[in-house]
Amino acid sequence: MNEKIRELDSERPVELWLFRHGETLFNVKNLIQGWCDSPLTPKGIQMTKSVGQKLKKLGVKFDAAFSSDLTRCLETAGILLDCLDSDLSVLPDRRLREINTGDCEGDLVSEHLKKYPLSFNINKYSGVPNGEKWNEAIERIVACLTEIGEHYSHTGGSIMVVSHSMVIAAVKSYLDHTEEFKPVPHNSVTVFEYYKGELKLKLFQEELRYGA
Secondary structure, eight states, X not given: OHHHHHHXXXXXXXXXXXXXXXXXXXXXXXXXXXXXXXXXXXXXHHXXXXXXXXXXXXXXXXXXXXXXXXXXXXXXXXXXXXXXXXOXXXXXXXXXXXXXXXXXXXXXXXXXXXXXXXXXXXXXXOOOTTSOOHHHHHHHHXXXXXXXXXXXXXXXXXXXXXXXXXXXHHHHHHHOTTSOOOOOOTTOEEEEEEEXXXXXXXXXXXXXXXXX
């Protein structure tokens, strides 16, 4: 028993900084992105650099960096680390992907919402053919964040995680029911804390998008 108590006492809080990727070509064209891959636009690259420069001025340092395995997130993570003069390697994980929108991938957002008006309702959305339901997307990303948090729980620290708007918003609402479910902006950061087996929302920081 004493050994177990000492083990619990040795745990440290882990901050998981979830960044949404920068603006992409599909975003500009107002297309459903999901698991489709599209690159960052020049504006998306510049916005991401602005965030990275702000983080550097604030003295933010990360102990590890994880990312969705899709190009837009890997690019974003790489730019942020470059701005921070970090030698960390980005660890890709497909569980951090956006919700899979199946047969609707590449459709116009406006047309998609006409056909599936409950898309932003995590309790009532039933998914699309060959896609995911919200509970499936939430389950995989929460499992990933929990695994990361547990891995660093005995050392603590701050971990960079680059993911996608809708799944970050869904996790926010899932962990804190007072949080309205709405897409998070490009390059915003949502900070979660993992401590003693519990994952919780700590901070939503939209203004980092605009740089120093």
